Amino acid sequence: MLSQWVLMGALILVGVYLLKAKPSASQQAIRRLAIIAALLLGALAVLFPSYTSVVAGYLGIGRGTDLLLYAFVVFALFYVVHQYRRQLWQEKTITDLARALTLVRAAQEDQAPTNKTKP
């Protein structure tokens, strides 16, 4: 069935994104295009609800509702993975910041070795 290929492809893409995503401008552009496409498709689905069933029929999915459900699941999964990656990048930034602060403080203390121990 065509839908199975499409869905498996989408899940594999999410998996690749989980492993390979980097904070790059081109990936951001792709994400934005995907959001615009999702908005347009969403608007079409709202305006012409009966066509979702037609598309679903082409893909070998029974009903338009099921098509929307599948699309939602894939989108939600992608969103979770994207947020997870973002959190990893943020952690790294925070780590770099905290480390820089620690080292600057240490350098200051080393330069002024007046034996006062700060609480």
Next chain:
Amino acid sequence: MATTKKSGRPAREADAWVVIPLFNESEVIASVVTELCQSFEHVVCVDDGSSDDSAELATKAGARVLRHPINLGQGAALQTGFDYVLTHEDATHVITFDADGQHRVSDALEMLELARSKRISAVFGSRFLDKRTKPGLKKKVVLTVAVIATRVFTGLRLTDAHNGLRVLSRETISKIRMEQNGMSHASEIVHQIAKARLAWREYPVEILYTEYSKRKGQSLLNSINIVIDLIVR
């Protein structure tokens, strides 16, 4: 530098700096630092946002204490220690040492001697090269998973991937950069040393499993975290 001066002692190691990641170890850190200071001039504790008085106790015992403003994880603490040591020109080696008192200072000294005499970039302590250490079954499972994961991802055939006692040359720490903040840094160090094609060796060490260190040991589930951290980064 705040060091305890004791006359009549043999000269302390001045070129090898000890780096201890420190997080809430107030029960044991003072004795660990005191013992290390008898053999090493530079003992650096990186306090990883402890909520107890570990940092004060380490300072009093003679360590140079750096403080993370927030808790980042053991790997991050080690990396901070490495960065700090690299700012000191006289440091030729770094010794990583756990704060919970499970390592023996004599092992560290022997490993340092090996690294110096054979010019080895990285000497890893291993508790499985001889029969001295007797870990429990649970510990064995965790460590076996870690060893297998390390082999798969780094290609190095280490027998004990998660031993906190290591001797690394200055060249080594300037070439590696740990980005795993948590416990997966141990495999990450190995991975980067493999990639940089540095000479490495394992050295048999004894782990002193006290009631205290057993209580603080890693859980079985955490080995899953280690594997996933190595895949997704």
